[in-house]
Amino acid sequence: MAEVIDLAMCNNPQTRASWAAARAQAAQLGASMASYLPTLTVQGSGTRSMSRTGSVSTTSNLGNASLSASYLLYDFGGREASVENARQLLIAANANNDATVQNLFLSVVQAYYGLLSAEANTEALRIAEQSAREGLAAAETRYHAGAATPADVLQAKTALSQAVLNRITAEGNERNAQGTLANVMDIDLTQPLQLAPPPEAAPDLVAEADIGHLLALARKQRPDLAAAEAQIRATEASIKASKASGMPRISLDASAAASKATAGTTAGTTSSRSGSIGLTVTFPLFTGFKTQYQTEAAEARLQNDIATRDQLANQVALEVWKAYQTLLTDSQALRSAEDLVDSATQSEQVAMGRYRAGVGNILDLLSAQSALASARQQKVAALYNWRIAKFTLAQSIGVLDMTALDRIHAMER
Numbered sequence: 001m002a003e004v005i006d007l008a009m010c011n012n013p014q015t016r017a018s019w020a021a022a023r024a025q026a027a028q029l030g031a032s033m034a035s036y037l038p039t040l041t042v043q044g045s046g047t048r049s050m051s052r053t054g055s056v057s058t059t060s061n062l063g064n065a066s067l068s069a070s071y072l073l074y075d076f077g078g079r080e081a082s083v084e085n086a087r088q089l090l091i092a093a094n095a096n097n098d099a100t101v102q103n104l105f106l107s108v109v110q111a112y113y114g115l116l117s118a119e120a121n122t123e124a125l126r127i128a129e130q131s132a133r134e135g136l137a138a139a140e141t142r143y144h145a146g147a148a149t150p151a152d153v154l155q156a157k158t159a160l161s162q163a164v165l166n167r168i169t170a171e172g173n174e175r176n177a178q179g180t181l182a183n184v185m186d187i188d189l190t191q192p193l194q195l196a197p198p199p200e201a202a203p204d205l206v207a208e209a210d211i212g213h214l215l216a217l218a219r220k221q222r223p224d225l226a227a228a229e230a231q232i233r234a235t236e237a238s239i240k241a242s243k244a245s246g247m248p249r250i251s252l253d254a255s256a257a258a259s260k261a262t263a264g265t266t267a268g269t270t271s272s273r274s275g276s277i278g279l280t281v282t283f284p285l286f287t288g289f290k291t292q293y294q295t296e297a298a299e300a301r302l303q304n305d306i307a308t309r310d311q312l313a314n315q316v317a318l319e320v321w322k323a324y325q326t327l328l329t330d331s332q333a334l335r336s337a338e339d340l341v342d343s344a345t346q347s348e349q350v351a352m353g354r355y356r357a358g359v360g361n362i363l364d365l366l367s368a369q370s371a372l373a374s375a376r377q378q379k380v381a382a383l384y385n386w387r388i389a390k391f392t393l394a395q396s397i398g399v400l401d402m403t404a405l406d407r408i409h410a411m412e413r
Helices: 002-011 013-036 078-144 150-185 211-221 223-244 290-357 362-397 402-412
Strands: 039-053 056-074 249-263 269-282
Touching: 002 078, 002 150, 002 402, 013 078, 078 150, 078 223, 078 290, 078 362, 150 362, 211 223, 211 290, 211 362, 223 290, 290 362
Parallel strands: none
Antiparallel strands: 039 056, 056 249, 249 269
16 A cells, blocks of 8 residues: 555656645745835946038947845834735645645545445455355255256356356456556556465544543644635735735935946046935825725735634534544444354355255355355445545544554554
8 A cells, every 4th residue: 555655656646746735835935025025226328429510420338237125124114014924825736735634545545445345346256156056056956866846946047147147247347447557646547456465453533532521633734724814814824914015114215327428539538426325215005995895805815714614623623523423333344244254154154065965945045145245345345444444534634644554554453
């Protein structure tokens, strides 16, 4: 499983897209930090003009160069708020990336166990098909011995045909499961996959921990909740930035310029230099209520972000609750399925023995074989549902990673 997960994390476009979004937001933070640095501007120009009056030609050249610098000294917290907004959005982007990775992790686990389950189900139906063939052979033996009717043979043939159909259907489901796993790994769908058989495992009620503890852990660990909290803080910072945009700005400005001019052939060259430094205070007296509306919009976004966070918290609590209850149910179902297979196996053996001895009937045998095949399928489904339920619970809490994979496998052993 670890190899499958590693390939999916490297190849799947979901992780590439979320990581690119996080990098883009990191660049936005760098751009917002530029407000703490001065801006430098260089300008230059050069012109050459020629004129002729009668027989007199005049040529003049003019060159200018200037350097200006500006540094924002104070803007009533607008710069700090903009940087904080970008920083919180980066935290949200990183948390969303973590959520994407965990969701993909769970999808890989589900596809991985889905293929193993499909393979095990196909094998169970092959065994059921073989049992049906043995039943048909027993019916034909009794018929030739004069101890059974043609109806027994026909019923046994019908049961065999049904078993073959079930096996063919299972093989198709297995191929579909293989395609699903290859797709989530982003590899060629035609590439054959051979998965190592999973270790033997049994339900362990250690997993059935205190649900209150799991809910509290989810509130701390879920990356999508962390992203929602960071979005709220980012919007709060944007409110401060909007309010600061209507306040004065104090900047330090400096400039230096030089020019050089030549005219005609005898007038010579003249040059000049100049420079300035000073404070600039900019105060927006009236902006058409733009600042007020921007602030109101940001405050409305804040209320929306808070409501979204609360809704997500409720959803997370429900996901943890359902995953917890599903794990409990699947643990108990697996134990019952194992008992069911044991009793169905014994029943089928007894029915086969009785039929071969001539004291049982074909209906009892076919019923026992059908019950055994169903029991084996139920055990396969219960086993892999239980395995998936453990990973689903880990994802709902927000702790699904390779460390969690090691812990879950250690519990199984």
